[in-house]
Amino acid sequence: MTRGRFITFEGVEGVGKSTQVARLAQALGAAGREIVVTREPGGTPLAERIRALVLHDLTEPMPDAAELMLMFAARSVHTENLIRPALARGAWVLCDRYTDATYAYQGGGRGVPDEAIAPLARLAQRGLAPDLTVLLDAPVGAALRRARARTVAADRIEAQTTAFFERVRASYLALAAREPERVRVVDANGSIDEVAARVAALVGTLADG
Numbered sequence: 290m291t292r293g294r295f296i297t298f299e300g301v302e303g304v305g306k307s308t309q310v311a312r313l314a315q316a317l318g319a320a321g322r323e324i325v326v327t328r329e330p331g332g333t334p335l336a337e338r339i340r341a342l343v344l345h346d347l348t349e350p351m352p353d354a355a356e357l358m359l360m361f362a363a364r365s366v367h368t369e370n371l372i373r374p375a376l377a378r379g380a381w382v383l384c385d386r387y388t389d390a391t392y393a394y395q396g397g398g399r400g401v402p403d404e405a406i407a408p409l410a411r412l413a414q415r416g417l418a419p420d421l422t423v424l425l426d427a428p429v430g431a432a433l434r435r436a437r438a439r440t441v442a443a444d445r446i447e448a449q450t451t452a453f454f455e456r457v458r459a460s461y462l463a464l465a466a467r468e469p470e471r472v473r474v475v476d477a478n479g480s481i482d483e484v485a486a487r488v489a490a491l492v493g494t495l496a497d498g
């Protein structure tokens with residue numbers, strides 16, 4: 290059995306990740322592949338419970354270190370219980386955020402040093418890495434306008450300032466510059482169809498590999 294492909298989507302809130310994950314899943318599923326759509330933090334019942342804690346529990350302040358470790362606790366569960374088995378049976382896994390989000394949000398956004406993040410990433414991922422990361426990029430103002438046009442209440446992280454999201458975007462772009470083969474920047478401006486065509490062009494090259 291050929292191992293499946295692990296494709297992650299990254300970018301600031303509202304840039305269109307969930308929309309593009311769904312579009313790509315539809316396109317790849319039509320070709321007869323098993324497609325697993327998932328997200329972080331979350332993706333399994335236990336990891337979704339950790340998500341609720343880290344994003345929505347407002348009962349007391351959450352130190353940055355606790356936020357970081359909860360992200361990795363959820364990631365470990367998700368990686369072992371859902372992503373790795375799916376890839377082993379040949380499925381393509383499309384994941385809305387993964388470890389790059391930790392470098393961008395807890396690292397760039399909160400100021401946690403990369404040296405604190407890297408050992409936790411090794412522990413949680415145990416050698417697994419995305420085959421391709423689609424970094425959807427647009428000016429922060431445009432992405433936040435899309436996100437805030439929705440009626441859902443902001444979670445702990447979504448409630449941050451524009452300056453926070455500017456740091457997150459800058460971290461993502463720095464990551465793409467460091468790992469240009471894996472992390473591909475896709476212009477998220479334009480219509481949903483236009484962005485989907487850009488993503489499909491990138492992913493097409495993986496199908497033959």
Ligand code: Z5A
Nearest residue numbers: 302303304305306307308329330390391394435446480481
């Ligand atoms: N987080 C973290 O801090 N550390 C970590 O390690 C991980 C995550 C893994 C998860 O929030 C939060 O966890 C996130 C980072 C943090 N917080 N923030 N910010 P989430 O899962 O609830 O949400 P999100 O990941 O931030 O994404 P989102 O808000 O759901 O946005 P999106 O998926 O990028 O966008 P969308 O839902 O596809 O689109 C937003 C709206 O725009 C929607 O109404 C669409 O119909 C519309 N849209 C989409 N594309 C277009 C185009 N092209 N034109 C016009 N309108 C569009």
